[in-house]
Amino acid sequence: MSNDDVVNGRRFWLVGASSGIGAALARELRARGAHVAISARKAEDLHEVAGGDMVVVPLDATDRQAVSAAEGEVRAALGGLDTVVWCAGYWEQFDAARWDADSFQRHVEVNLLGLNNVLAAVVPPMVDAGHGHLVGIASVAGYRGLAGAEAYGATKAAQINLLEGLRAALRRHGVRVTTVCPGFVRTPMTDTNDFPMPFMVEAEEAARTIADGLEAQRTEIVFPLPMAIMMKVARVVPVRVWSAITTRIGNPADG
Ligand SMILES: NC(=O)c1ccc[n+]([C@@H]2O[C@H](COP(=O)([O-])OP(=O)(O)OC[C@H]3O[C@@H](n4cnc5c(N)ncnc54)[C@H](OP(=O)(O)O)[C@@H]3O)[C@@H](O)[C@H]2O)c1
Secondary structure (H helix, E strand, C coil), X not given: CCCCCCCCCCEEEEECCCCHHHHHHHHHHHHCCCEEEEECCCHHHXXXXXXXXXXXXXXXXXXXXXXXXXHHHHHHHHCCCCEEEECCXXXXXXXXXXXXXXXXXXXXXXXHHHHHHHHHHHHHHHHHHCCEEEEEECCHHHCCCCCCCHHHHHHHHHHHHHHHXXXXXXXXXCEEEEEEEECCEECHHHHCCCCCCCCCXXXXXXXXXXXXXXXXXXXXXXXXXXXXXXXXXXXXXXXXHHHHHHHHHCCHHHC
16 A cells, blocks of 8 residues: 555545445455445345455444444544445436425435434544545436436535535545545446436446546546536536426426
């Protein structure tokens, strides 16, 4: 391990790594020489991902006390903590016309309040140590409003904004922040979607792209390239134009 290494020999905690992108990223980082701890609710799945070669600490991210206790456990097991990756997430197609308040609340509970619980556990010790790296997996779905993604997109937009503010606040304390915005990735989360998912990539490819981005010390990792270009352009399209396009498309759930 050299002083420039940000993966090899470093201690990572991935929250939301029992499946999908988090699981693939945990394996990829371990293969690149990182020491890895993984968390999520499904203990059995975590152990399968770990293959006896990672620290496993099951938790529900919406339980603040559990997250705080897990942070101590991970730190003790790894002998410290360099990088925390927030991979957990909740998505379901939203029907705004029938406003499902429970669904909206669940998105907020996992995607925002779960992240809040993790940040509460890891930020103060990182600031005290004057060292650390926070990585948040948001989504390009946070760039613009889309019918059917009102709940998910709102939490992803909030994550992007939150991570940007955090980056500005914590740099002077020695803590770096990286925002990851994937396009469509084949995982249990997208398995049930029955609408077109352009430029879809496999979870392993997503993990390699994220690990490459971390090694290159990128501030923002957006992929795959065609989706990144499309959504970066979408971000600057005037509201009237975006609304005209997306109103015509409507909610894919409406058929
Ligand atoms: N797949 C895509 O196309 C895509 C695109 C853009 C962004 N993303 C984002 O990428 C991240 C990973 O998603 P994925 O596609 O890999 O989906 P996934 O396979 O469903 O993974 C979600 C992970 O979050 C964990 N999780 C969910 N609720 C949790 C809770 N309350 N406490 C702790 N862990 C919890 C799940 O584990 P347990 O069920 O065991 O708790 C699982 O490990 C998410 O933030 C998602 O929004 C995905």
